[in-house]
Amino acid sequence: MSGAFEGQYVSFGLGDEVFAAPVGLVREILTYQAPSRIPNSPDYLMGLTDVRGQGVPTADLRVRLGMAAVEPTLNTRILVLDIPLEDRVLSLGLVADRVFEVTAFTADQIEPSPDIGVKWRSDYISGVVRRDDGFVVLIDLPRLLSSTDAVSLGGFSNIDRAA
Template sequence: MADTAQYLTLGIDQELFGIDIRNVREILDMRPISKLPHAPNFLLGMIDVRGAGYPIVDLRTKLGLVRAEPTEATRIIILDVPVKGRTLGVGFVADRVFEVTGLDDDQTEAAPDVGGRWQSNYIAGIGRKGESFIVVFDLERLMETDDLPAFAGAPAEEAA
C-alpha cells in the first residue's frame, strides 16, 4: 500500500500548489505588512504573530508572476521552512487556500523538466487529485537562494 502524505492545497494565479502539512504552522487572513527597507522584491515585509516576527514572501513574485492586490480570499500561510540547516518561520502569501488533501506517493511524480512557466528546481513533484494536478513545493529549494534578512523568521517552536 502506498504511503499517503497530507498537503495544504493553495491557489496562485490559475495553478494549484501543495505544501506538506508538516511544514504548516497556521493560516491567517491577510493583514497589514510592515515594509522592510532594501528588501528583495519578493519579500513584502514582516508581520507580528503573538510576539514573534515573520518575514512575508509573495509567492506570485517568487514564481515570476505579476503581483496582485489582495482579495477576500488572500491568505498568509505561516510555515516552518528548512533553510541552511535550521528551521525558520516564514509567511507565504497565497491567492487562495483550499483544503488539506492526501496524495499517495504513487500518485506523485517528478516534476517534468520542460522549462516552461515554473522553475522546476522549486518543485518536489506533481501530484494528481482526480482530474487536477497539484504542484508540490520543495520549500527548502524555494527559499535557499534567497537572502532573507538575518533576523528573519521566528525559530520553530520546540515540540513539547
C-alpha cells in the same frame, strides 16, 4: 522526485494554478493583513507580519515564482510555515490567493516534476499530482528559498517590531 513524499498536504491557489506544501511545515493559516514594510528587502519580501508577538518575514510567492503581483482579496491568506534548513528552522509567511484544503497524496499519485511544459524552474517542484481538473504542484520550499534567500530572510526574522 527529491523532496516529494507520501502524506498530508495543504493545497493553495495562485491565480489558476494549484500548489501544495507538506502540512507538517504549516504552523497556521492567517487572514491576510498587510505586512510592515522592510527597507532594502528583496522584491518578493513584503515585510514582517506579527504572528503572536513574533515578527515573521512574509513573502509574496507569486513574485518569487515570477508571476505578476495582485491586490489582496477577501480570500487572500498567509500560510505561516516553519521550514527546516541546514542549520536552523526558518519561520516564514507565504501569501496565497486562497487556501483550499488539507489532502493526502499517496506515493503512487506523485509524479516526478516535468522538465518541460511548466512555467517555473523544475528545481522548485518536488512533484506533481494529476487531478481531473488539472495538476497540483508540490512545491519544495527549502529549495525555492535558495541559501541566499534564507540568509536574508533569517536576518529579518530576528528583527523586533517597534510598536
